[in-house]
Amino acid sequence: MPPAGVPANVSVDVAALIGAARDGNARAVARLVSMVEDASPRLREVMAALAPVTGKAYVIGITGAPGVGKSTSTSALVGALRAAGRRVGVLAVDPSSPFSGGALLGDRVRMQDHALDRGVYIRSMASRGHLGGLAWSTPQAIRVLDAAGCDVVLVETVGVGQSEVEIASAADTTLVLLAPGMGDAIQAAKAGILEIGDVYVVNKADRDGAHQVVRELRNMLALAERVGGDWKPPIVSTVAVRGEGLDDLVKAIDAHRAWLESDGRLADRRRKRAADEIAAIALTELRERFGDLAHDQRLETLAARVVAGETDPYAAADELVAGVTD
């Protein structure tokens, strides 16, 4: 029985679905990502079943303003990683991404080539919900692709507002893309991306002004306050549309990975990420449970006792809180 085609939230055999995903069934992968995106009632079951079979994928975040060539670079990077024999997953958390069905035919055709490749899973996560919701489900979707055997998961995110920062916290290596004529490096400083990149990519390096962008970026990075110590983010020049500079980019990513893997930095970063994720889920759970209690008979009873002078609001609140985890 194929796992795809089963109605949502009905009797899905989660173990069978994960088994099929691990065997390379793309529809099972898609189905699991959908369950994650839709916050299926069985999300917890899915996450519990995925836990023992995840943690192997390396996560690369790709961010940058619209127009810098993010999708073209992602596509080129997929090609380079596939040429090196790695299985690749792509999560496009960007409504303007061609992977989301919203852009240039050329890019779309290019990605369709990858789509026919059994070693690549491509998934848009921009079709529903707001970015906040996407940020929420992205780590879960990464786990699905991880369990499905992807060696590398590329997460392409829209380069505006908070989302770059969020993706930086979800990725092992974060690539920040710039291009000449896109407002240049000064804009990068304003957008706060000088703090989040592990590797900077100046794409469209054949265009006028590319050297200028590299120079300004280098100066600003030298001045930027960066946490996390002694990694000096390299600047790689590429012409992604022609595949130029891709080898340098892969080398820069591998160098960052090697740095992370020394001295336990990767494990530290992933523990920090997991802690943030657990804390966010726990806070949401508390809010939900508390929302229920605010309409609970218990609150009515406590309020009546406060009005009668039998207890005070603080003691009543303590009683209410004590009931939250029942």
Next chain:
Amino acid sequence: MPPAGVPANVSVDVAALIGAARDGNARAVARLVSMVEDASPRLREVMAALAPVTGKAYVIGITGAPGVGKSTSTSALVGALRAAGRRVGVLAVDPSSPFSGGALLGDRVRMQDHALDRGVYIRSMASRGHLGGLAWSTPQAIRVLDAAGCDVVLVETVGVGQSEVEIASAADTTLVLLAPGMGDAIQAAKAGILEIGDVYVVNKADRDGAHQVVRELRNMLALAERVGGDWKPPIVSTVAVRGEGLDDLVKAIDAHRAWLESDGRLADRRRKRAADEIAAIALTELRERFGDLAHDQRLETLAARVVAGETDPYAAADELVAGVTD
């Protein structure tokens, strides 16, 4: 030993302080209000000790835009209530109030007369913190004045933004003040005060345009969507600076009180208010406790287990939440 003069947050005998407040010691009252305002570590002890001796005061909220004569009206109302033999507390939750030390000498002198009257407690709550914090501590300060034997507590609040709505939820009877030439009744509609008043007061009724304000207000109130049913808020015209219309105002307040006290409406309103207060305190407690846990060793351990694939983030969040009420 006088309760005032003891350093804050040191060995204060709360029971003795409350006893002194109930015996009419104004400094003990002031000290208790300060403990409430400052969210003293012993706030819970104070609230617990106050609970059995509160619930007798009737709370009147007074709101309206700056310039309508709120403080003058409050002062006149204090006089009228004192003349009727009632003990009165005043909480000025308004930075522009003369009770807060920020306005006309004439008003200040007038209130100083009351200040010499043992049957009146006057307290500004605007000297510290933001309005949100004031909204938080106001119900507690009302309990202090209640315990101190005030029959009526007047809460004067700044007539901008959310605060009128908050004060309406803290008061038994809410007075909304308007005056001619203050932008008139249309502005009242925009400010959302057509929903919250139990009694409307058109002050400065001797000025041009006063009849117009009354007429427009009457028309708009007839059209306004009001919750809580069959009370038709009366419109009272006053010239507070000369004490004109004060008898009518006191009668209107008493009529609303009689209406509230029939069919258990007052008890319902106070239970609703207590429930809101408990819920707000409980949510704050949860946030604080959770904030602690986010820096807890437990979260580190759970994060390491998630990274190792021994558990998933949702199960980890459940464990963390289970620890919140320990």
